[in-house]
Each structure stands twice: as structure tokens, then as C-alpha cells.
Amino acid sequence: MNTIQLSIVHRLPQSYRWSAGFAGSRVEPIPQNDNADDDCLVALKLLSPDGDTAWPVMQKLSQALTDIELPSSVLECEGEPCLFVNMQDEFAATCRLKNFGVAIAEPFSGNNPF
Numbered sequence: 382m383n384t385i386q387l388s389i390v391h392r393l394p395q396s397y398r399w400s401a402g403f404a405g406s407r408v409e410p411i412p413q414n415d416n417a418d419d420d421c422l423v424a425l426k427l428l429s430p431d432g433d434t435a436w437p438v439m440q441k442l443s444q445a446l447t448d449i450e451l452p453s454s455v456l457e458c459e460g461e462p463c464l465f466v467n468m469q470d471e472f473a474a475t476c477r478l479k480n481f482g483v484a485i486a487e488p489f490s491g492n493n494p495f
Contacts, residue, residue, distance in 0.1 A: 388438055389428040390478065391486035393458070397422040397465065408456060408465060423471050424463040425478075428486055436462050445481045446474055 400407040439462040
């Protein structure tokens with residue numbers, strides 16, 4: 382069974398940037414009072430699967446983005462593998478992942494307009 386098609390990711394609320402001198406290998410959260418710039422990253426974290434199976438799934442997701450020449454990195458964040466993409470590439474990345482069979486957990490408000 383294809384584990385990618387059973388994968389669900391969500392965007393972490395914090396924005397990130399590459400740590401000084403560690404571009405591509407280490408990130409740090411951007412304080413909320415800082416202005417986001419072109420180097421701002423978003424992190425996508427797996428809701429399922431988790432544990433040891435999460436790393437290979439995240440590597441496959443990263444490869445799916447590489448296939449369309451969209452740069453990404455899989456790094457540990459909050460004790461779990463996360464897929465980091467540039468903020469300006471977020472919509473292209475999530476679109477590609479949806480087309481690849483990944484479910485994207487979207488935030489919603491509890492206010493029902495109906």
C-alpha cells in the first residue's frame with residue numbers, strides 16, 4: 382500500500398528562517414514581531430503516518446517537490462521530520478502534494494456562517 386496516499390500534513394503556525402551559516406540544514410523560528418522577508422520558510426508536518434515511518438514519507442514528499450524544481454528540505458523540528466519550503470512556494474508545494482495524493486489539513490474557525 383502506498384503510504385504517501387495515506388499521508389496528512391499540516392502547516393506549523395510558526396515561520397522559520399535558515400540559521401546563520403546553516404542554510405539547508407538548520408532552521409530557527411522567526412520571532413512574531415519580526416517582518417517576514419523573502420527568506421521566510423514554512424514547515425509542513427505529518428499528522429499521519431508518524432514515528433519511524435514519517436522520515437521516508439517526508440523524503441518522498443520532498444522528492445515530489447524536487448521533481449517540479451521546487452526546493453525543499455526535510456529537517457527535524459519539534460522532534461518530528463518537517464518539510465520546509467520557501468513561503469512564496471507554499472501554494473505550489475501544497476498543490477503538488479495534493480496532486481500526489483497527500484491530504485492537507487486546513488485551519489478553520491469555529492464560527493459557522495450558516
